[in-house]
Amino acid sequence: MSIPQLRLDQGTLVMKEVPSCVADLFQWDARSQSYRARGMSYRAIVEGLRNEKVAFQDKAADFLKLELGFAREIEPYPHQRQALAAWKRAGRCGVVEVPTGGGKTFIAQLALRDTPRSALICVPTIDLLTQWYSGLVAAFPDANIGMLGGGSKDETPILISTYDSAAIHAETLAGRYGLLICDEVHHLPSDFTRVIAETSLAPYRLGLSATLKRSDGRERDLDQLIGPVVFSVAPGDLAGNTLAAYKDVVIKVRLSPKEQQRYDDLIHQRNDFLRLNGIRLGTIDGWKQFIMSSGTPQGRAAMLAHREAKSLAYGTEGKLRVLEEILANHPDARTLIFVNDNATVYRISREFLIPAITYQTSAKERVAILDRFRSGEYQYLVSGQVLNEGVDVPEASVAVVLSGTATEREHIQRLGRILRRAEGKQAVLYEVITEGTTEERVSQQRRGQWQPRRELELEDLNAPD
Template sequence: AAAGGMNAQQIVDMLIQYSKYAIPSNIVTDIREYINRYGRIKLVRDGDELLLKSEDAALITEVIHHKRTQPYLLGQIDRNTLLVDSARRGHIKQALIHIGFPAEDLAGYTDGSALPLKLRPETLLGKSFEPRGYQYAAAAAFYAGGAPSGGSGVVVLPCGAGKTIVGLATMADVQKATLILTPNTVAVRQWIQEIIDKTDIPPEMVGEYTGERKDIAPITVSTYQILTYRRSGGEHGDENGQEYFPHFSLFTSYDWGLIIYDEVHLLPAPVFRVTAEIQARRRLGLTATLVREDGREADVFSLIGPKKYDVPWRELEQQGWIATAECHEIRVGLSEDEQMTYAMAELREKYRIAAETPAKLNVTRHLVERHQGDQILIIGQYLEQLKALADELEAPLLTGRTPTGQREKLYDQFRRGDIKRLVVSKVANFAIDLPDANVAIQVSGTFGSRQEEAQRLGRILRPKSDGGLAYFYSVVTRDTRDQEFSANRQLFLTEQGYRYIIEDAEELLAI
């Protein structure tokens, strides 16, 4: 909130306005103290030197003596200024946020290679194109007119709201060589298609760097997976036999002026480490939710940047930019035999027993019949369950084992309407553009992941040409770990204003 320009009084006033009861004085005090910590310490550049400055000399003394920050300090210039190792800009920011004093980074950026780029007024197919108002606003909030206060941060928009267009608008603002990182190869090709379709950049200036191709161009699109490919020990290790990541050289192989992290909430730990070492590059994170189940939100804040722009999901729904969604939780029961197996199982086994109950198949079949003519995604976690559903529904199955070419073929058939239903694993959670999908049936997931729930709803939130609703069904096993995890999964969407209609499977099937 502080990084976004809010002060303590604004936050307290908002809480008072919307709270049913009086705000306890200790909460108000904590808010004032915490909000005032941001910006008390700043990173600035003086020539070639990186400096840590604060008007609070006692805070500077605390930083000097804290074991987390000591490895990155080169000395003290005066009572308010410390000299920082320029190569450890990201590391000192991580250390400072861990000790409770997030730094405001005003040290600026390396320009990067120039790349003149304009957005097209018409796509290659002749359709008029103009970013929406909130997409322009998001790009402007990130870039900040080129000021040191801009150039690093995260834009949070709902799935289906056009985060890729925000990326293109930012590229048009920055006008520099750009590296784009995405979750998978299908997403890489979608980005490349959008860049060529909606900007004046010729195709030969856009490179794909994946497991299949290794092209580096002024705009290069790659995956987190290829970057985190590693070799260990032996002839492929370093001199100490430690693992290393051969494709990390992509970060330094070109004079990038901007790095875009698509679905930044998925950023793997190794990419965090290398990002800590490239803080002089502008960094834009794009995501639908900053929720991370591993608790590393602070690393996103310190290494990518603070949240620069955020729009509530329901607000864009009301404006017609994403589809209106109706969410249902349908509860099934275990058979007597399954109940005994569940009762005797170890805790870690209970969820899978509940998640894979055959009772979910009957409900899924019923929902598919109810939505004949709609574009339906059946989404799950466990391959045996998905295979059974695909066989029962006579639908194609798409998993992590499906070759990229086959995935793209199935997605294209689904987009054209040649396929009306598609059974998918978690590979379809992220960065897949299926604009006509309007029904999602979730049969299992990654335990209590709020992030995954939001992403799966997002698969069906593209606005529909007929203005129709999107339907999200979560099929859950009653009185089990499955139901417990489901309650946790729904928390983020509940905060966004969505409500789940609870239905009993027996009553549903009796209709």
């Protein structure tokens, strides 16, 4: 009797004959006249066959054992040691949730040191791609480390890739890497990028994030794609020790009587349309329905009302006066200013003479602006959502969030921009919200403080754009 073979074909595992002990992991493919299983089932299949002492030929995996000299002499913080130990106890599969500034990349370096196998590291942005590359080259100076994305297409035992590039080349990468590390792992469950984990044979998987929550609830899929959360620590648990001590200050401003009347009229107009059409904005499906309905004259009018109300809440004159006062109260502090819309970014840039970064800013210009901010040539920087992830600015100690208070993930990401520890540093996060609007409700809801107040606020103003 021939020994069964396990092969890899186009991101799926293939066997002509399947032993009964792993039969439930395979499905019959009539087209190829063989049994197929997802790449991510590799570990379960191999362990099942070995536990039953079933002989087989592994023609699927092409992992490499690496000789890694670790050059970092830094003593891990207690939470980093605990995270690494928890991941190992979980079979080297699972998610570690550590706030920005808490040393997630160092935890990953320790995991790679202790699991010296060919490794694929996925990151969401080009900025993070280059940061990870620099960090890994410093930690493992003798290793062959490459990049995929941003113009690079290396084939190396340790490969750092953007999620988009790894998804495009998922079938090619599937059998090469025994360790899969996903930074900002909440990006992984999307329709386009989840193929990275589904096709990968990697028996060892590590996910890293400051906060896992997604608006569509798909963070639950990470249990299968990477593994369960094995370690979690909150920013407050590390403040004053691993991270800078910080204060979180909420400042409420009011719309002018004229602005408030206009806001109320707009919300009533929008909500009347939503009720008539049975649409609720509290879910992704509800927002999709709203977008689809905006093709009608009534729907378009409701959408325009929604957007104008949002602009009023986000860009009220009162917020700019508060911003001016905050900057005056911190004359020497390196300060980041976050808003949700580019129009307000550019308005603040013009009126306060502050450099701005948006998605429209070229890569070279972005690097130049951040370098000048780090060096102290620029004291202030205003941005939209592009600085939520992947920016290492230890010198920043004040953040002002003028809009965009809806999600816990966004809040923690922005807080993390100012939490990197420095001698004598006291970080402050100001959250400036408009009273009497749903911006106030979503802020309170995130903090667990919200109580229903009035019928006008039943719908979520901060639906995704």
